[in-house]
Amino acid sequence: MRVRRRAAGTDAARRSRARPGTASALVRAEARGVPWRLPAAAWGAGLVLAVAVALLPEVGAEQRLGLLRVVALCGAVGVAFALDDPARHTTRVAPVGRPLRQGLRLALLLPSAAVWWAVVVAVGRGVDPGPPALALTVEAAALAALAVALAAGGIRFSGTTGPGAAVAGALLALFTVAMVLPEGRTPFVPLGDARWTSVHLGWCVALAVGAVAWPLLAREPCGSRR
Amino acid sequence: MTLLARPPSATAPSAPRGAAPVTALACAEARLLLRHPLVVLALAGQIALLTRRALTGSAYPVLHVIDRETQYGPLLIGLATLIAANAALLRSHRHGTDAQFGVLVVPEWRRTSAHLLSVIPVALVVAALVAGEFTRDALRPGAVGHASVPELATGPAVVALLGVAGVVLGRATRSPLAAPLAVVGLLALLLGLATASGGGRWLAPIAFDEGDGALPSGLVARPAGWHLLYLTGLAALLGAGAVRFGGGRTRLVSVVASLAAAATLAGAVGQARGTGESVALARAQALSDPSDQQVCVLRGVVTYCAFPEFLPWVDEWERVVGEVLTGPGTPIGDHAFTVRQRVSVESGTGATGGEAPRVSPGEVTASTAWGGDLDLGFAAGVAREVVVHDVTTAGVYCDARAVLITWLAVNGVPDGPARFERTLERQHAGGGAILLSSGAPVALRERETAVVRALFDRPAAEVGQRVRTHWAELTAPGTSTDRAARLLGVGAPAETAADREWGCA
Structure with a gap:
């Protein structure tokens, strides 16, 4: 058991030291x-x-904000x-680690x-x-960072090849819960609310947590079959 | 060899007849559906919310408002069911076992039927939750009004419709994005249509009608029955369509599809017709001059007129009126007046328009809501009638009368000073206070508020004695706030800049 673990550990270490040329070959x-x-369809719908x-002429500023959050x-x-990645198991x-492969995917997708x-x-x-563009951008970025972190977590802790559907469900659940929270507690603050700045600082923190969580969750577990 | 005498007639593989395989699969799928994380989360959230409401909710619910409020929770459970039912149908595709199912003797359309039927137990659980929520409210001693069964049945019907929609989406496309996008679309629809008016908003699963007060149940006139027909018809139509699409071209499916199409159409047309002329007239009358629709009872010197359904609340109004009239400061007299219930212009069900209510002198207004801190506003209305005999003034009294009205109102309700402070906290920090009395609000400036607060620190009996002694001077229009404070034995602060911005009566 110990021998196998050590072998897996060195394997992971070797993978993480992949040469720069490997990345360009993998792109x-x-x-x-x-x-x-799938992203194209979702973004198209958005x-x-x-x-x-x-x-629509009759949409008010508050309602517009809610719909832009959707x-x-x-x-x-x-x-x-x-x-x-249906080919995950192959x-x-x-000879390269999961962080590099996932990182390349994100580098391709996130600019789009x-x-x-x-x-x-x-x-x-x-x-x-x-609409308040900067604040909305922070919210959107935090939601996207959360999506990436959840997807990486899904891969890290299960054998699934496609965590996307479950992550989409989790995002919808979180969004809906956040939307129906009472006015003083919801992270989706209405325009002109006294909590606007503080809540958006919270969104910034969520964005940072999501951004830090992904590299941690993208690492391959040592000694695991996943 | 006698064993061979019987011909092997039943050994040929053929599609099993009867409902047994479908029922068995439906039961298994229903168990899985009820255990799906999103459905569990939605149900648990709803149960937690209902428990909290059962413990802390209003003690005076209006049942024909409560019935449509039971639909919000089921809507979210329905969204979760949509995703879960879709995931259940696509399970074989996700796991790459579609080909194996292809060789089973139960054809695809019967498996689809089982998935459609598996939604029913979730709808039944939601129906039980709605029944529990409504029963809890109906059993409260202060409950008034009449609930509508179609409104109560709408929640479970929405869950069934959205669950069926999840199955149909799965049959239409195998994309894992379809269900999430459908939910996003529904969220956008609900956010966009939440404030829309007109018959079109009834095409959404639920039609929001929120307002400050309630109308009498006879004037609500929401087409809830038609909407229920529309929802169930649409669910059956989608389900029958999916079964037919999967190859189930039996007569039963055709009949169900035709009936469902007719029901959907009838429901859609029926709900779009809007309220009738007679209801609109009755609403306008209830708003401007409700006396014809009301029942009056005389208690002591005060007459209470209310819409018949709201008569149980007369005891509550009488309690507050009694407290104000017999409070420590009120001189004993037999000043007769009327408490009349009025619907607010912003009452739900989109009933806007009509004349602004004409409040006659000598009439204190009670609203169609009760409970919480509403009795403080009502007490303010009664105190204003006692002090100035005029309930029609919309302006703010900038003199002794404001102090007196507020002090009498606060002493007319239990735990008055603390609740007065709570009311002030809820209002934005613009200085002064507005006691929400139905009818014209009783407002007071920062200066008068400070005097009233100072009076709270003195014993009520002592202040009451002084009020009774100087009643004539305190109720006279010209008596200044400084003079009132001196008469009552407290100090008055100087007028602030915010105070000067009020329009004095």
Whole structure:
């Protein structure tokens, strides 16, 4: 048992010291592996909703904010599928570690997500008064970071090849719970609320926690079969 | 060889007839559905919320408002059921066992039927929760009004509809994104339609109607029955469609599909028709001049007029009126007046418009809500009638009368000073206070508030004695706040800048 563990440990150490050339060689493979259709569909739906919000005349500022938060949720649901990999059980024997493979996927996907969100914000700016773009961006980024961390956790602690659907469900549950919390406690603060700044600092913390959680959860467990 | 005498007729594999396999699969799937993490979370959250409400909820519920409030929780459980039912249907696809199911003797459409039926137990659990929630409220001693069965049945029907929608989505597409996107779409729909008006909003699973007060149940006129027909029809139509799509082209499925289509159409048309002319007229009348629809009872010198359903609350109003009239400061007299119940303009069910209510002199207004701190506002209305005999003034009294009205009102309710402070805390920090009396609100400035607070620190009997002694001067329009404070034995602070911004009566 001890021998096997040590062997697995050295294996992981060797993988994590992959040469820079390996990453560039892997980019194309990972780009093919990302299930692009799912994020694209989720983001497309989000964009349609954002355009509808901008075009509908009777939507008030408060309601617009709520609907743009749903758009941010669409973005996070799309990101949730970033780490889905039906070939997971065959690629685990590749000579590079999981952090590099997941990192490459995120490096490919997140810029697209950022561009999509920039378009959403630009569409939202088309109406007057525009939404609080910076605060909404922090919320959207925190939701996306949470999605990535949950997906990495799903892979780390189970043998699933596609954690995306479960992570999307968890995100929806969290979003709905946050939405129905009483006014003084919800993280989705209404416009002009006294808690606006403090709650958004909380969102920043959530973003930082999500960003730190991913590299921790992306590590391969030593001595495990997963 | 006698064993061979019987021909092996039943050994050929054929699709098993009867409902047994479908029922067995439905039972197994229902157990899994009820154990799905999201469904467990939603049910647990709802149970926790209901327990909290059962312990701390209003002691004076209006049953025809409570009935539609039972729908919010089931809506969230329905969203969880949608995802769970979809995940259950796609399980074989996720695990790569679709091909194995293909060789089973139970065809796909019957498995789909089983998945559709597996939603029913979740709806039954929700029905039990709704029944428990409503029973708890109906059993409260202060409960008034009449609930509508279709409103109560809407919650479980929404759960069934959304669960069926999850199964249908799974049959339509195998994408794991379909169910989450459907939920996102529903969330957007609910956020977007929450404030919409008109018949179209009834196409959503539930139609929100929130307001400050309640209308009498006869004037609510929500098309809840039609909406229930629409929801159940749509659920049956979607389910029958999925079964037919999967190859179940039996006569039963066709009949169910046709009936469901007719029911959905009838429900959609029925609910979009809006309220009738007679109801609109009755509402307008209830708003402007409700006396024709009310019953009056005389208790002592005070007449109480209320919509018949709300008569049980007369005892509560009488208690507050009695406390104010016999309080330490009120001089004993037989000042007769009327307490009349009025619906607020913002009452639910989208009943807006109509004339603004005309409040006649000598009439104190009671609202169609009771409980919590509402009795403080009502006491303020009674005290204003006792002090100035005029309930129509909307402005703020900037003199002794404001101090007197507030002090009498606060002494007319149990634990008055603490609740007065709570009312002030809830209001934004603009200085002064507004006691929400139905009808014209009783407002007072920072200066008068400070005098009233100082009076709370003195024994009520002593202040009451001084009030009784100087009653005529304190109720006279010209008596200043400084003079009132001196008469009552406390000090008055100077007028603040915020005070000068109030329009004095």
